[in-house]
Amino acid sequence: MHVTTRSLPTVLAAAALTVVLAGCGATGDGSGGASPDSATAGALPAAPKDNALAAMVPASVASDGKLVFGTDASYPPNEFTAQDGTTIIGMDVDLGTAVAQKLGLTPEFQNSAFSGIIPGIEGARYELGMSSFTVNDERVQTVDMVSYFSAGTSLAVKAGNPDAITADNLCGRGVGVQAGTVQVDDIAARSKACTDAGKAAIQVTELQQQTDVTLALTSNRIAAMLADSPVASYAVTTTSGAVEVIGEPWDTAPYGIILGKNQGQFAQAVQGALQSLMADGTYKTILEKWNVSNGAITTSEISS
Structure with a gap:
């Protein structure tokens, strides 16, 4: 949200609730209305691992087999909690999951106040931040960003x-x-x-x-x-x-996945995973699932 999406955080959030991604289910978005069943019906096929991209992930990230995302799960349809109150779902979650799978890793989404995500990246609490962050010059001064969507x-x-x-x-x-x-x-x-x-x-x-x-x-x-x-x-x-x-x-401006600076080829691995998902149709399928296809981009870019 901002220029078109969320703005630069200024304070560190209180302790974040850790939530491990589970399968999609019925949604509960807190908006006072019923979520459409079609939005979360069925699990998406797993994206195949790309060995070349996986080899570009730093050992410090890949060693535990997980890719830990910080996200503010209060922003449907991009990221929010299902009716069970714990499972995090949404467009960003599906895309982040597919990116992790391309890199041969298991995604884990941790629920955080929005203002705590970039500090969490800088403090190594999260390996990636994916929470409708707009790419802008102010953010890129402290983190790298990999574009994946366009919003206004x-x-x-x-x-x-x-x-x-x-x-x-x-x-x-x-x-x-x-x-x-x-x-x-x-x-x-x-x-x-x-x-x-x-x-x-x-x-x-x-x-x-x-x-x-x-x-x-x-x-x-x-x-x-x-x-x-x-x-x-x-x-x-x-x-x-x-x-x-x-x-x-x-x-209108792009959303970007947040990651820390000076991490070798990590940004290139994430960008390559997104580009691969665009090429094989997975990206299109995910956006159509959440009825946000009008925000599709054709090329993922790194801002650093």
Whole structure:
């Protein structure tokens, strides 16, 4: 979320809950609506190991046979918990799992506050971070990023848009955003533009989890929300028609997998795994499963 996705963390999160990836099941996204059964029906075939790519993974990562991801599982459909309350599922999880399989490793997803993931990478708690991070220059100063998806910021409102809300008339209205995302900066800039023009400031509601923001919208506690485009689109499908997206996404930018700097060919291994998944159709299948195909990219790139 940010330019189009989540923004740079500034504080270390509290202790993260460790969750080992299990098979997909019914989802529970906290949005107040039922998740579509098709979103998590059936397990995907395992991606075959690529020996050449696996050989590029540092021994410090590969020695235990696992690839440990940090993720904030509160951001459906990208990463969130199933109805069992522990299993982490989502588009990022499926892609991360396939990357791990290409590298001959078993994926393990650990649930963390979003702001704790990059510090967790720097502190070697996680080997990769995969949680809808937008690639930007600020992040690349401290970590490497491997692109895998493209998203923008979207505006979502109550179905039917009874207040005729657009991105250009938010002054004085209640708008929700998730803490730590670029939408926080976006709405702050919009509110300042309102007051600079002599209009009422936007009444910003900033909540820790995106699912709580969506619930605030469906409960009529806010008039609109800003979120990453796949998240806003998913909210439409999981709120029994209570939410709709207005207009087109803006500030589109790539998501990137986070990894620490100075790790030999690790970034190249991750990039190669993603490119292989794009070539063999696995990438397309995963995006179609979560109804986010409009965010597909054709080439994975490393930013370092």
